[in-house]
Amino acid sequence: GAVVSQHPSRVICKSGTSVKIECRSLDFQATTMFWYRQFPKKSLMLMATSNEGSKATYEQGVEKDKFLINHASLTLSTLTVTSAHPEDSSFYICSAQGGGSSRFNEQFFGPGTRLTVL
Amino acid sequence: GDSVTQMEGPVTLSEEAFLTINCTYTATGYPSLFWYVQYPGEGLQLLLKATKADDKGSNKGFEATYRKETTSFHLEKGSVQVSDSAVYFCALRDTGNQFYFGTGTSLTVIP
Numbered sequence: 001g002a003v004v005s006q007h008p009s010r011v012i013c014k015s016g017t018s019v020k021i022e023c024r025s026l027d028f029q030a031t032t033m034f035w036y037r038q039f040p041k042k043s044l045m046l047m048a049t050s051n052e053g054s055k056a057t058y059e060q061g062v063e064k065d066k067f068l069i070n071h072a073s074l075t076l077s078t079l080t081v082t083s084a085h086p087e088d089s090s091f092y093i094c095s096a097q098g099g100g101s102s103r104f105n106e107q108f109f110g111p112g113t114r115l116t117v118l
Numbered sequence: 119g120d121s122v123t124q125m126e127g128p129v130t131l132s133e134e135a136f137l138t139i140n141c142t143y144t145a146t147g148y149p150s151l152f153w154y155v156q157y158p159g160e161g162l163q164l165l166l167k168a169t170k171a172d173d174k175g176s177n178k179g180f181e182a183t184y185r186k187e188t189t190s191f192h193l194e195k196g197s198v199q200v201s202d203s204a205v206y207f208c209a210l211r212d213t214g215n216q217f218y219f220g221t222g223t224s225l226t227v228i229p
Contacts, residue, residue: 006161043219045163067136071186097215107209107217109154111161 002025002103004096006110013084014118021079021095021113028076028104030096035067038091038112050077084117091115120145124220131198131227136146138159139193139223141208143184149210151175151184151191156205158221163205198227 003026015021023033032051036044048064049055050071058064066088068080077096081088093112098104124219125140128153150169166175171186180195191208208220 029177041222041224043221045216046217095217097122107215109164111163112161 002108004094004108004110004111006092006094006111007060008057009111010114010116012118016083017087018082019084019115020078021081021092021094023077023096023110024064025075025080025096025098025108028098029095030077031074031099032075032097033071034096034097034107035069035077035079035094036093038093038094044093047079081115084115086117089115089117120149120210120211120212120216120218122208122218122220124206124223126221126223127205128224128226131225133200133227133229134197135227137193137195137198137202137225139206139225140206141191141193143189143191143208143210143218145189145210147213149212151181151182152209152211153180153193154207154209154219156207158204162207164180189223198225199229200227200229203227 004023035047038044047062048056048058050069052071056069071077074093091112094110095107097107123142130184152167153164153165166177168175168184174183182191182193203226205222205224207222
């Protein structure tokens with residue numbers, strides 16, 4: 001149990017285009033999803049936290065108009081990088097957490113999406 | 119604020135050597151502590167965790183003990199294998215469910 005998937009695993013896009021990354025909890029309902037960014041040889045940086053059906057809470061310094069997060073259902077959250085630029089190239093990792101007293105009430109991480117902007 | 123400090127790498131060991139990766143934390147309250155492993159090109163996988171003082175987490179021959187008196191959660195393995203080559207992250211989860219990660223330690227095990 002507690003499988004989180006991300007799609008796509010890798011994406012290459014041209015500068016100025018938008019890219020959508022999906023994060024799904026496959027066998028549990030995720031009341032909260034988290035999006036992280038990992039720079040080369042660096043730790044993970046929390047970008048935002050989203051609860052199903054409500055607006056995401058962004059960390060300081062993260063542009064909410066550039067990184068659009070939608071958590072439309074209990075099993076799906078999307079991150080859209082709008083007007084991507086080469087400096088947005090990174091490894092994006094999501095995590096999902098169930099709520100209440102369930103055994104899924106902790107963060108389970110997806111496999112990550114490698115974004116390369118040319 | 120809360121934070122995690124782990125030893126910088128890279129670490130290179132011969133197969134069957136003993137491994138220690140140090141991790142210390144700063145936190146208010148009573149956090150849970152984790153070790154995650156990241157294999158090349160992949161996401162994070164939970165390796166082990168401990169939720170209260172003196173708990174020992176263990177998995178795949180790795181172990182770490184939650185030491186409140188020294189605010190540490192050092193990762194150890196008695197005999198590493200080539201397949202253990204990866205990046206290891208120490209992390210804490212505070213009482214508000216926020217995660218704080220260390221910078222990661224790259225381990226390379228050579229035959």
